[in-house]
Amino acid sequence: MSFINGYAQSRLNEKNDSLLFAQADSAFALSSRYSDSAFSLARALLSKSTASTSMRSVANIHNALGWIYLHKGFLDSSVNSLHTAWLLFGKARDTAGVIRTCINISEVYTRQSKIAYAIQYLTQADSLCIATNNTIFHTNVQRQLGVVYREAKDYKRAAVYLNRALADFLHIEDYFRYISTGISLSILYRNLQLPDSSLFILNQCNAILSRQPESLYQSAMVQEHLAETYYQTNTYGKALEHYTNAYFMFKKLNNKADIAYEGMNIGKVLWKLQRLTEAEQYLREAYQLSDTLKMLNYQYDVAKILSEMYGESNSWQKAYQWLHSAAVLKDSIDLSDQIKRTNELKEKFELEKKESEITLLKTQNQLAEAGNRKNRLLQYLFGLLFVTSVAIGWLLLNRVRIKRKLNEQLLRNQIAGDLHDDVGSALSVIDISSRIALAKKEEPAVVSEQLEKIRQYASSTMESMSDIVWSVNPGNDNLESVMIRVHEFAAEVCEPLHIQMEIGMAKGLERVSLDANKRKHVLLVCKEAINNAVKYSGCTLLQVKSEVVNSMVQITIADNGSGFNPASVKKGNGLTNMKTRATALEGNLILNPFAGKGTAVYFTFPAG
Structure with missing residues (x-):
């Protein structure tokens, strides 16, 4: 019966591991469009992991977290999470996981302009791909090397790697990555002031798309980059045609953020063509849609374009109104960044609190299991040593119980003291500061001062709670x-x-x-x-x-x-x-x- 139960538990653990691994992949996929939701999912998965969770699954969760931090703009945190994933994949002997993480780390280092570090990890990935004959990953490494050298402004070498990756993706019929690489190559050609080469590769991508099942999003992206290339050469008629194609494709997909972006581009080109009435229509539509989506950056860009357009046509009152709107939006962008950071701290505090409760529960369960094992040992000794063993057994049992209770009490006292001293006092200050901010909401200087206090104490609270959770975790x-x-x-x-x-x-x-x-x-x-x-x-x-x-x-x-x-x-x-x-x-x-x-x-x- 024990063997059967153990086998059933093993099968359950394997099922849970597979589910965690797949959910981590889902969080990774969400990161580019819904980074906040992806972050919440990944942190929840990390809190679900237990001692029985495989190292490979935990590594994949850290890999997803690192990728999400990248899209949120927290590059140092991204490197740390991805480095943890790299270590764990290595210990689990998961070569594919190591290669994936190396490629991801190299992308972060590329954005930090740490080209030498990026190439170091890509070199390791390249060696592993050759050793395991992994053609798909090897082609991805070639593509990333092209991006690295492009960012380092070594355009000649970047072109070699991107063209090589393009040919390999075509050979293995990975048309999705072929299109993505082609777009990267077109950007490189625009940087080199080679618009004809950019148009050539984008037209190749269009030809590939025409022979494949409809991929509307990639088609829209190709149309957008065709427009960007024509705009670079001041061929505004062609740029307008392709921006409009992308606009209606994104409308069909109902990608509202992309609709707003393309609407802004169409308005900008129409202004260049002196079709001011139509330009105003598209720009105002882009502004309203950006307002609905709370995309302050897009609103700010549209307001600046409208201000310049009206100024050029000597409509000074409208130019002033939109210039004023742009200034207000700039202030709002700065304030929204503060509020966003405050909310992130709050969410992180709630998550750390939950992790603390889970860790305490795990610790209590482990102590209970240890006590049960010792109780069974004492029962066996009782059968062998009779009365003398009974006396010794009871002494040992009482000693263990007392020691366990003492350790539990010391742990409770330590955690209670830390929570009261660090977290309790900080939360009191946060509560008082938030009340002051609400009462003085008509006084921006006071509100700003209180928000800064809330940020500082929330950060301190988060760090204290994190240290408490970490200190009681036996896995550390x-x-x-x-x-x-x-x-x-x-x-x-x-x-x-x-x-x-x-x-x-x-x-x-x-x-x-x-x-x-x-x-x-x-x-x-x-x-x-x-x-x-x-x-x-x-x-x-x-x-x-x-x-x-x-x-x-x-x-x-x-x-x-x-x-x-x-x-x-x-x-x-x-x-x-x-x-x-x-x-x-x-x-x-x-x-x-x-x-x-x-x-x-x-x-x-x-x-x-």
């Missing part, structure tokens, strides 16, 4: 997990300040086990060092490196900031606490400041 009992957490924190504080990060994490960190107290000490020392570098050094580069050398863990956190003179700085609690925690780990902490050249923190402790 090794140094690799601690350093991944450190890297995530570094990305969160560096990204808003545009501070470049370099992360070096050697192999073997997963073999260094740390209990709850030790990993807490390591995490807080690293966070304090990173905070000091970001807040006070004025740096543009932060390096975080970790390795194990001769049974000693060595962590280095260095910046290229202003440095300081130790004799002129008052010693505060931060440095004292860092040294105290290093001593508690039987380790050592050395601070090397160099005035005008940066600061380096060397943190070492035994790996055993």
Whole structure:
């Protein structure tokens, strides 16, 4: 019966793994159009994962998260999530997963203009594709190399890779990626001021589309890029024809955002053709649709075009009205960004709270299972050792129960204290600030000040809750997990300040086990060092490196900031606490400041 139950549980776990993997793929696919919904789905999937979830499924969830962060514009967070996926796919020996993640990481690095890093990951993907004879992925690598070199303005090499990928996609009859690559190549040709080549490749794409089952969205995109090419050559009649084709295709698909964009382009071309009445009609329609969709950026662009058009025709009153609308929209864009960040913090806090509850429940279940196993062992000993074993068994059982209750109580006290001190006080301040903002909503300066306070305390609350959840999770009992957490924190504080990060994490960190107290000490020392570098050094580069050398863990956190003179700085609690925690780990902490050249923190402790 036990074997049957175990087999049934195994089959159930496999089914759940397959479902999680497929749902992660769905979140990945949603990211380009509905990034907020995709983000909520991916975080929910991560909270569903358990100890029985396969490493491959967890890796795919992190891969989806990284791709979503890319589309949300959080590039450092994207790199961290994708790097975690890359590590997990590697441990699971999933070569296809490693290749996919390498391609995704390279795209993020390309957007950050870190071309060398992008090529490094694409080179690994290229080698794996050749070793496994994976033609489809290898062609994708060629396409991405073309995009990388295009962004690096090495147009000659970019053209070689994109043309090679185009030919390979045609050979394997992957027409969807052929069209996408053709559009990328047409953009390259426009950058090279080669409109004839751009038109040639786009007409080839049109020919392919005419022989395939209708793909209306790709057809519309080809029409749009044909129009862009004609517009570049001032062939406004042809540009109008293809923009109009794209406009009606998107109308058929009911893609309202694309309809608004094409309407704006049509209005812009009609203005060039001096067909001002029609131009005004399309531009006003694009403006109203953008207003309905709350797309402030499109509204702002249309308002600027209308202002310039009316100014050119000496309609000064209308020109002034639309110029004023554009200025108001610019202010609204800035305010909406603040509100969006506040809502994201709120959503993240609610998710972290849920994860905390789930983690606590898992911990209690694990403790209960451990108690049951020990109870059964004592029953077996009772049958063998009779009265003496009964006495010893009861003593051991009572000791285990007392210790378990004590540990549970200590855990509850610690969590309750953290929630009360950190989260409770912060939520009180948020509540008061929101009430003040509502009461003073007619005073923008007061509202802005209170929103900033809410943002700061929400961010602090989110970080505290995240640390609580992380500290009680038994899955984080090794140094690799601690350093991944450190890297995530570094990305969160560096990204808003545009501070470049370099992360070096050697192999073997997963073999260094740390209990709850030790990993807490390591995490807080690293966070304090990173905070000091970001807040006070004025740096543009932060390096975080970790390795194990001769049974000693060595962590280095260095910046290229202003440095300081130790004799002129008052010693505060931060440095004292860092040294105290290093001593508690039987380790050592050395601070090397160099005035005008940066600061380096060397943190070492035994790996055993």
